[in-house]
Amino acid sequence: MANTLPRTALKGRSQSANDKLASGLGWFSIALGAAELFAPRAICRWLGMEGHENLVRAYGVREVATGVAILGSHDPQPWVWGRVGGDGLDLATLATGLHGDNPNRGNVMVAMAAVSGVTAIDVLCANGLTSEKGGPDTAITDYSDRSGFPKGIEASRGLALDVQPQNRLTTPETQRAFPHAAA
Numbered sequence: 001m002a003n004t005l006p007r008t009a010l011k012g013r014s015q016s017a018n019d020k021l022a023s024g025l026g027w028f029s030i031a032l033g034a035a036e037l038f039a040p041r042a043i044c045r046w047l048g049m050e051g052h053e054n055l056v057r058a059y060g061v062r063e064v065a066t067g068v069a070i071l072g073s074h075d076p077q078p079w080v081w082g083r084v085g086g087d088g089l090d091l092a093t094l095a096t097g098l099h100g101d102n103p104n105r106g107n108v109m110v111a112m113a114a115v116s117g118v119t120a121i122d123v124l125c126a127n128g129l130t131s132e133k134g135g136p137d138t139a140i141t142d143y144s145d146r147s148g149f150p151k152g153i154e155a156s157r158g159l160a161l162d163v164q165p166q167n168r169l170t171t172p173e174t175q176r177a178f179p180h181a182a183a
Contacts (some may be wrong), residue, residue: 025080026069031067075129
């Protein structure tokens with residue numbers, strides 16, 4: 001019978017489509033976080049949100065840490081859900097740039113659309129990982145219909161009555177001190 005389970009790159013780590021997507025999101029987090037860490041002034045200028053550079057740097061640290069955690073974790077599920085939460089923070093922060101006197105409101109809308117698209121992918125991946133890995137509800141299996149008797153409990157009744165007891169105890173040949181001695 002052929003093995004139907006996919007081969008794994010890491011011991012104990014599946015290679016489902018959701019795991020592969022999580023890995024891609026991990027690398028994306030690292031790249032985005034690096035941009036936020038090393039070019040916050042350019043990002044803020046493009047968005048018309050000057051003065052938020054330290055916040056963008058902090059978001060960069062969050063992104064890099066989340067990406068590293070996704071890639072290094074045996075179970076990326078909680079970290080991908082963390083990305084979903086981070087996306088919410090990003091959208092809330094970007095919404096502050098939609099005020100009427102921001103000449104770069106259009107860029108903010110483009111950024112919000114991009115973050116919304118990534119959020120949809122994050123939610124899709126997180127839900128997929130949750131359904132694959134299971135949560136508290138999927139870990140509970142109902143065995144109430146099982147008796148523990150392969151042929152059923154009725155087929156087991158009375159079987160011990162047919163057993164005839166031995167008249168004497170014997171020691172197996174391999175355990176006797178002197179193999180040629182009679183027991």
